[in-house]
Amino acid sequence: MQPTRTAVVVFAFALACLLTIVACGKQPIEKRIAKTHGLVLPNSARNFQHSTSGRFLDRGALSMFEISAADLPTFVSQLKINSRTAPVVTAGDPCINGWNVWPQNSRTFVPGNAAFSHLRKTWTGDAKPVEMLSCASPAGDWLHVEIWTVGQTNVIKVYTDWN
């Protein structure tokens, strides 16, 4: 009887672990993005893209999404901004990482690693860089936020780094 009971307990534990993994895997991407970066996303947020790289205490997470221009002030108000940086050019592509349109040797950045090269254009028209915000991160060591504009929509690019 004892081996049977043990087997049942082990099976139940394995099943619980499996269900937990499945449940976590089915978490909506917007919730994963909000949790990863420690941010509240506005209801107008849409067209989410998200990827992570690295392990444990040395990793990074990159997300990009669109929000309505009317929600931008509320979104920015939750950030603990350390510095604001203007772009060095008036046009560019948010899908490109690295220094891109921002000054070299900026305080924060999105690494140019291949792991973050998944970004795709989800809007029509040309995006214009507005501002880059270097922030204290509520979830990691530092937070990098890029704000781009496409008509009445803002494209938000967020990178959190753990070191």
Next chain:
Amino acid sequence: MERHSRHLDPKSYAYRNEPNLYVFVRNNAVNEWDYLGMVVRGWPFAGEAENRSSATITIQGDWTAGGVDMVGTHDLPPGATMASERSRGATAIVDSDFLISATATVYNSSKCIVIARLPAKIGVGTLVVRDCACRIGGKGIYYSGGSEAPR
């Protein structure tokens, strides 16, 4: 020490002008070691940076100077290695987090196939920067090692 026929003194360069004999492992002899007398190693956060290329590179990350942990950017001139750096009593990079800039084009591999976009996250581990010759003219540098080095 003599009783056990073991000479446990750290390397001479490590405590030059330094009263703390364990500065060579950043005062943490339990978690870090220096078995070749070249590089401070500790699991899982320590690494080393070596620039065996013809370019000057700038690295950002945690580093140690005179036994004091610091964070910031650091230039590694051509040919600079941990050993030479330390022999000058200068800097030991223990976790080179990002490759910020380089005075030569950076490629993802020794075959110069893809240009790596900087800054690049390197992560924990050994970073080695070397020269590479492209198949179709030109040359540059590439880097390998580290948990985040591009493949």
